[in-house]
Amino acid sequence: MIGIEDISFYLxxxxxxxxxxxxxxxxxxxxxEKKLGIKKTLIKNAADETSDLxxxxxxxVINKKGxxxxxxxxxLVVITQNPDMNIPHTSAIVHGKLDLSENCACFDISLGCSGxxxxxSIIESFMKENNxxxxxxxxxxxxxxxxxxxxxxxxxxxxxxxTVTIISNKPIYQSGKCTFGTVGKRCQExxxxxxxxxxxxxxxxxxxxxxxxxxxxxxxxxNNIKIHEVDKFVFHQxxxxxxxxxxxxxxxxxxxxxxxxxxxxxxxxxxxxIILSKEIQKENNKTILISGFGVGLSWSGNIxxxx
Amino acid sequence: MIGIEDISFYLxxxxxxxxxxxxxxxxxxxxxEKKLGIKKTLIKNAADETSDLxxxxxxxVINKKGxxxxxxxxxLVVITQNPDMNIPHTSAIVHGKLDLSENCACFDISLGCSGxxxxxSIIESFMKENNxxxxxxxxxxxxxxxxxxxxxxxxxxxxxxxTVTIISNKPIYQSGKCTFGTVGKRCQExxxxxxxxxxxxxxxxxxxxxxxxxxxxxxxxxNNIKIHEVDKFVFHQxxxxxxxxxxxxxxxxxxxxxxxxxxxxxxxxxxxxIILSKEIQKENNKTILISGFGVGLSWSGNIxxxx
Numbered sequence: 163m164i165g166i167e168d169i170s171f172y173l174x175x176x177x178x179x180x181x182x183x184x185x186x187x188x189x190x191x192x193x194x195e196k197k198l199g200i201k202k203t204l205i206k207n208a209a210d211e212t213s214d215l216x217x218x219x220x221x222x223v224i225n226k227k228g229x230x231x232x233x234x235x236x237x238l239v240v241i242t243q244n245p246d247m248n249i250p251h252t253s254a255i256v257h258g259k260l261d262l263s264e265n266c267a268c269f270d271i272s273l274g275c276s277g278x279x280x281x282x283s284i285i286e287s288f289m290k291e292n293n294x295x296x297x298x299x300x301x302x303x304x305x306x307x308x309x310x311x312x313x314x315x316x317x318x319x320x321x322x323x324x325t326v327t328i329i330s331n332k333p334i335y336q337s338g339k340c341t342f343g344t345v346g347k348r349c350q351e352x353x354x355x356x357x358x359x360x361x362x363x364x365x366x367x368x369x370x371x372x373x374x375x376x377x378x379x380x381x382x383x384x385n386n387i388k389i390h391e392v393d394k395f396v397f398h399q400x401x402x403x404x405x406x407x408x409x410x411x412x413x414x415x416x417x418x419x420x421x422x423x424x425x426x427x428x429x430x431x432x433x434x435x436i437i438l439s440k441e442i443q444k445e446n447n448k449t450i451l452i453s454g455f456g457v458g459l460s461w462s463g464n465i466x467x468x469x
Numbered sequence: 470m471i472g473i474e475d476i477s478f479y480l481x482x483x484x485x486x487x488x489x490x491x492x493x494x495x496x497x498x499x500x501x502e503k504k505l506g507i508k509k510t511l512i513k514n515a516a517d518e519t520s521d522l523x524x525x526x527x528x529x530v531i532n533k534k535g536x537x538x539x540x541x542x543x544x545l546v547v548i549t550q551n552p553d554m555n556i557p558h559t560s561a562i563v564h565g566k567l568d569l570s571e572n573c574a575c576f577d578i579s580l581g582c583s584g585x586x587x588x589x590s591i592i593e594s595f596m597k598e599n600n601x602x603x604x605x606x607x608x609x610x611x612x613x614x615x616x617x618x619x620x621x622x623x624x625x626x627x628x629x630x631x632t633v634t635i636i637s638n639k640p641i642y643q644s645g646k647c648t649f650g651t652v653g654k655r656c657q658e659x660x661x662x663x664x665x666x667x668x669x670x671x672x673x674x675x676x677x678x679x680x681x682x683x684x685x686x687x688x689x690x691x692n693n694i695k696i697h698e699v700d701k702f703v704f705h706q707x708x709x710x711x712x713x714x715x716x717x718x719x720x721x722x723x724x725x726x727x728x729x730x731x732x733x734x735x736x737x738x739x740x741x742x743i744i745l746s747k748e749i750q751k752e753n754n755k756t757i758l759i760s761g762f763g764v765g766l767s768w769s770g771n772i773x774x775x776x
Contacts, residue, residue: 237649243558249550249615249661251579254765257653267649268767269587272558272577280576287598288591292647308556340599342544342574346564354556458561460575 164289165333165469166282169439170226171325172218173426174210177202180318187314194318199402203321203427205306211246213255215302215324220260223326230328232260236294237267239285241277241301241431243354243457244308245270256300267292274352275398275456277301277431278325279464283340285329295331300324301431308359315363319401321427325435335442335450338385338465341377345369348459369459370404375411378453381463392418392465393447398454399423399433408453430456442466471596472640472776473589476746477533478632479525480733481517484509487625494621501625506709510628510734512613518553520562522609522631527567530633537635539567543601544574546592548584548608548738550661550764551615552577563607574599581659582705582763584608584738585632586771590647592636602638607631608738615666622670626708628734632742642749642757645692645772648684652676655766676766677711682718685760688770699725699772700754705761706730706740715760737763749773 179202180194194201206215223230238260240253253268267288273280278301285299302324311317348369351362374397382389395418397405402421409419422437423429429436434452441447448468455461486509487501501508513522530537545567547560560575574595580587585608592606609631618624655676658669681704689696702725704712709728716726729744730736736743741759748754755775762768 238651243556245555245579247661248552248555248579249581249666250656250659250764251550254651254653254656254767257651258656259653262651262653264650264652266651267587267769268651268653268765269591270579272552272555272560272579274556280574283598284576284591284595287594290598291590291594292649342599343571344545344561344564344569344573344575345571346561346566346569346575349557349561349565352557354554359556457557458575460561462574 163333164286164295164329164331165336166442167328167330167332167334168223168227169325169327169435169442170219170222171323171432171436171439172215172222174204174206174322176205178205183318187318197401197403198318199421199424200319200427201424204323206304206322212242212244212302212304213246213252213259215304216240216256216300216326217259219300219324219326233263234296235262235266235298237285237289237297238262239281239299240270241273241281242270242303243272243274244303273431273457275430276454276458276460276462278434279452279454279462280342282337282464286337289329297329299327299329301435303430305359305430308354308357310358315361316359319428321429323426323429323432323436325432327435333469335466336469338467341381341384341463343377344458344460351459352457367404370400370455371407373461374408374453374455377461377463378412381465385465387449387465392449392451394441394450395419396434396437396441396450396452398456399428401428470640471593471602471636471638472643473749474635474637474639474641475530475534476632476634476742476749477526477529478630478739478743478746479522479529481511481513481629483512485512490625494625504708504710505625506728506731507626507734508731511630513611513629519549519551519609519611520553520559520566522611523547523563523607524566526607526631526633540570541603542569542573542605544592544596544604545569546588546606547577548580548588549577549610550579550581551610551612580738581610582737583761583765583767583769585741586759586761586769587649589644589771593644596636604636606634606636608742610737612666612737615661615664617665622668623666626735628736630733630736630739630743632739634742640776642773643776645774648688648691648770650684651765651767658766659764674711677707677762678714680768681715681760681762684768684770685719688772692772694756694772699756699758701748701757702726703741703744703748703757703759705763706735708735
């Protein structure tokens with residue numbers, strides 16, 4: 163039996179306030195607080211590469227747990243679409259910096275906001291198939307590398323972060339059955355061309371509202387769980403308005419839906435594990451539903467059960 | 470039971486002869502034929518993106534098989550370190566171009582010359598865990614995008630190609646137990662910086678000779694198979710000299726070791742599936758050992774058994 167043993171994250175110190183950009187973008191407090199739900203976004207140090215953000219997340223595991231027997235790690239996965247460089251993969255660079263055993267599989271997965279939910283299923287299946295008992299799943303997608311600071315749609319939204327999830331045979335949560343999907347024909351609605359991020363905000367918002375609630379109904383059915391039996395819903399933190407709208411469509415009570423991005427922004431594949439790192443510590447959370455959606459356009463859902 | 474149902478590949482029409490570069494690089498026929506083993510390398514059309522190479526490989530499946538019930542595909546994976554762009558992932562673009570079902574998981578894996586062997590294990594584990602019965606595993610890593618044509622180490626070696634492997638519940642070969650490894654501390658020996666490929670040829674050669682034969686011994690042991698019971702050895706086609714040297718260290722008979730890159734070059738993650746597409750058609754090949762190694766630095770092995 164393998165599953166999530168622990169999760170840690172790293173948030174950079176540097177920030178950009180959205181209140182300071184009210185005039186430039188013609189927005190007001192209502193928009194910042196009720197629509198975006200993001201008061202500031204965080205920006206990595208210029209010298210920090212994607213692999214360095216992973217290392218900083220890893221150091222926070224060590225601070226918390228003392229030791230993770232790093233020599234036992236059999237697989238290291240990094241979810242990113244902003245790697246240090248395209249060759250080699252960032253997971254190999256992290257492997258080198260952490261001085262892991264040579265008997266360790268390393269690969270990067272290229273996915274955006276659905277990446278953590280996909281990645282959890284990919285690394286867990288890979289570990290089960292290969293009889294591995296310890297793995298590290300990193301997320302780190304520093305959009306500050308590619309954001310045009312004059313673009314209202316993206317620059318008020320995305321913040322840098324990194325997370326690491328320890329997957330092991332001493333889990334506190336186990337995965338249920340998952341859902342996955344892609345509308346490749348709409349992949350141009352969220353892309354990076356010539357080094358610059360572009361998002362058709364309205365189109366991606368409409369996509370989320372059309373596909374995600376339907377996928378969650380399917381996910382519940384697949385796992386034979388009623389919606390009221392879920393203790394916490396952790397959606398990708400696209401914006402407060404997206405999270406609120408999905409919750410409203412599904413008729414979810416406010417106290418079961420987490421929005422936490424106010425002080426750091428939409429951190430792409432890190433958004434779900436940042437919240438999970440706190441929620442998995444609460445013993446009352448027997449059943450946590452996670453749902454990621456975005457780049458691809460793609461989505462994925464999973465229902466985590468407390469062991 | 471899932472495994473390899475079929476494999477097809479695409480090789481571009483445009484080529485660069487290594488004989489035409491003898492003077493420029495101060496090399497002779499002996500070097501071209503006995504060391505490199507590569508007479509020419511192939512170059513994609515300038516207009517073709519990585520996803521287009523995947524589509525062309527896919528069309529060759531259709532030409533061969535007539536139909537693959539594309540609507541049933543539940544997962545599509547692309548192995549590449551030269552994607553169309555970094556956001557979105559190339560698998561989503563291919564998904565759109567092939568007009569696949571929305572109920573299809575798509576992700577890219579960033580790995581180089583070990584990518585096919587890793588990717589086979591990743592997609593098969595993912596499919597087993599999620600009860601999927603049909604998947605497409607693509608490789609396409611057009612190094613022509615990043616090669617400096619004045620660099621002797623890389624420009625005589627690497628060629629463009631793409632492959633697609635159908636993984637299904639009607640397999641003709643099944644995977645055995647796999648091996649994986651990484652020496653992340655040496656990842657700078659093969660990298661792409663500022664859009665240009667760099668390889669420390671001697672260091673990567675030494676790495677292959679030090680690690681790969683030892684890994685193959687481990688792989689055989691893990692699968693409880695004696696070396697003489699393997700019918701065919703399909704190594705990554707780094708160069709003729711690398712393949713010959715690994716075969717010599719392991720004491721393998723010439724007729725069991727395939728070298729096939731003479732007319733197309735080292736095609737990175739496509740090198741093994743191009744050869745496999747032919748070898749899996751031969752009924753005498755009951756047991757095929759595959760071994761990939763390169764970027765990371767990384768390696769992976771698998772032993773395929775005829776069903």
